[in-house]
Amino acid sequence: MLRGDITSALRAAVMQELAEVGYGRLSIERVARRAGVGKTAVYRRWGSKLAMVLDIVSELAVHKMPLPDTGSLHDDLEILLQIVNQVLQHRLAAQVVPDLLAEAARNPQIAETLQAALRANQRNVADLILGRAIERGELSPGIDTDAAVDLIIGPLYWRLAISRTRLPSGYLPRLAAVTTAALRSELMSPPVPKPAAPAPKPAAPVVAPATPADGAPVTA
Amino acid sequence: MLRGDITSALRAAVMQELAEVGYGRLSIERVARRAGVGKTAVYRRWGSKLAMVLDIVSELAVHKMPLPDTGSLHDDLEILLQIVNQVLQHRLAAQVVPDLLAEAARNPQIAETLQAALRANQRNVADLILGRAIERGELSPGIDTDAAVDLIIGPLYWRLAISRTRLPSGYLPRLAAVTTAALRSELMSPPVPKPAAPAPKPAAPVVAPATPADGAPVTA
């Protein structure tokens, strides 16, 4: 008969701790202390830090977000970007999301859970917005949907989670417009990756190994 | 008179620890043990974990990466994407970069150092590739260079560091081509954010608050 108020307090405490110190430094002890609760109360609910975080994060992600369906690719995209913007502006999410994504690179269970959450949640940008656009004939059926998702989400995620600089007014609509145009380009369909001004064979020699003695160059 | 070989061993150990456990869990003791060295050897070089990581990361980032200068925006972009791809494919970088970027959201010193590294290192994608393209007349002088950088880097970073799925053959050239086209679009210059198919004023009301009880929705 676990007490619900304690469970809620723990959930909130976990999110705050995740934001403040990240998954790596998150400790059961701090969570319990923050929730004003004994450590046993935590272990009675989840067997480990990982289980605890996975459970809480999964549950949160399930909070359905409204999927846009305006009938036009451009409008769908603009609304989607606004949603993403809104979510990632949230204090907690802005800290927790990149942290968990980074942790996912180390911990397969986290990666899996996040993937599952994304998938269950949206079924997805790709499958819905793009799918509908294809059905409407706005996009070519041959489009590489993975690459399309990169184009749609990538720039905004980079700006919000990495650069973390303010968006100038009009940024989101402009990004929506540019992305829409790019997606419509026939370049997005794999068969003919022929660039406008072809660089015959530029690649390998131009790029030096770039790997220093012992470590890896840190650059993005 | 610090011994160089020990310093190198420590540098390598720090990178490996960063990759394995992340900045949050990185401990001086483990670094020293991994490098086969006493803790004192670490403290003789850096006063704290933060100073150590900042120094090592800065130094690594300084390893100049060759900046493309082919004379055409498209070719520059393609080469740039190849470089980024190459760097982020590296085992260590793939783990360390997102981790440090997430940590940067918490630790201003890390944020600052990473920014400085990026800036010093490239002076930058924006200032060079874009600048030269503008000089050549390939891009409008009024272009929002911040947004342009988001467009260039965002999709590939998302794919390599977040989605972490394999790139299909032809991905990079296609991305370069699409991005080039998008940058050239008159949409990228702020004055006239008039989209092709304008969405009159859809924004705010469409998107619900989306903030659950205590936490934030986890979505990207």
Place this chain on the structure above:
Amino acid sequence: MLRGDITSALRAAVMQELAEVGYGRLSIERVARRAGVGKTAVYRRWGSKLAMVLDIVSELAVHKMPLPDTGSLHDDLEILLQIVNQVLQHRLAAQVVPDLLAEAARNPQIAETLQAALRANQRNVADLILGRAIERGELSPGIDTDAAVDLIIGPLYWRLAISRTRLPSGYLPRLAAVTTAALRSELMSPPVPKPAAPAPKPAAPVVAPATPADGAPVTA
């Protein structure tokens, strides 16, 4: 709520460490390791190495030893010498006692504790055995009890703790007999220190300063 079994393990470990390396080299870390216990378990019980040793040694010393009371000075002495012999033959005591006594010359707290332990424990050879002998008329009431204690304990302690050579059979009874006779001698009562063959004032000139340049001669 400290666990008694752990306290016991620590006590034993302290004694063994004291025997092996002495008070000077005794370290909390080794004690804990030897007891198969965390350092915290030690610090939860005693605040410092000194407090720990003092407590343990005090408690051990309190283990009442049976005080002889046979009705005759000689028998009391013989039994006392047997007790002392038995105690100092014990592996641990043989190492720990001289070590702590030497340390006591440096550390007043140790000196005090040892004195207190001795006093509380026996109330003492002087006050009891000698006292009863005086009451019985076996010894003169004017006897210098301090000197008497020196006579009683000194030879055996020297033999067991310093010379550390085996006792020949009959040693203890003989020592008891000789000591008894000496104590009974009228020489032991201060008023008349007149020796049999008095050496009027031989002392000073015969004995050279004997102090070398920088150190002191090591002799006993």
Place this chain on the structure above:
Amino acid sequence: MLRGDITSALRAAVMQELAEVGYGRLSIERVARRAGVGKTAVYRRWGSKLAMVLDIVSELAVHKMPLPDTGSLHDDLEILLQIVNQVLQHRLAAQVVPDLLAEAARNPQIAETLQAALRANQRNVADLILGRAIERGELSPGIDTDAAVDLIIGPLYWRLAISRTRLPSGYLPRLAAVTTAALRSELMSPPVPKPAAPAPKPAAPVVAPATPADGAPVTA
């Protein structure tokens, strides 16, 4: 060609350190610092802390002390006691001697060295004073010389090194007289350890095991 002044300074420093912290805590570093000298200066002279201490202590002990030879056992003893008193009153010796003797119980090399020093130095109380007394007929040839040494040295050592209480005036002459009488007693010759008031065989049962659970009783 090691510099003599530095060697002397080191010798003095070693003795002072021995007195202040004892052999266990004595460290090359402190010795060198105290002598105002580099650590290398020490290691060039002695290979280890043990070798250093052994060498210095041996050399000091060799400083011949004048052996009394007055022609009477009592006078010899009184002078001997005065010498011992004088030596053990010396600040350094009072600390160093018991410390090294305690350490000798752990370290065979120290034990051996001290024994050798004593032997070489005196050839000895036993062999000389007692020997001469036997030759003069003052003592029985059958006397247990080891036990005799215990009787001679033990009480004073106990008083000076263990009890460490002031000697009342007349203490040494009285002790010399009592000891002389005791040595002359026919009890000191093994064959007949018959005591005045014989306690047939009281020993074993009277004395309880006295060994507590885990440690050893600390008593002297």
Place this chain on the structure above:
DNA sequence: ATGTAAGCGAGACGGTACGTCACGTCTTCAC
């Protein structure tokens, strides 16, 4: 109404890491 089960906090336990200090060893320079 009482007994039993379970949630709860408190906190002792063995660990790990902290940042510092002292040490014995070894190497590098100045004389």
Place this chain on the structure above:
DNA sequence: GTGAAGACGTGACGTACCGTCTCGCTTACAT
């Protein structure tokens, strides 16, 4: 070659948390 200087690994310091585990206390359901 003698000396000082100091970097090196080791190990201990006393503290702080951590995850685990064992306690009494209390609450609440079932008898």
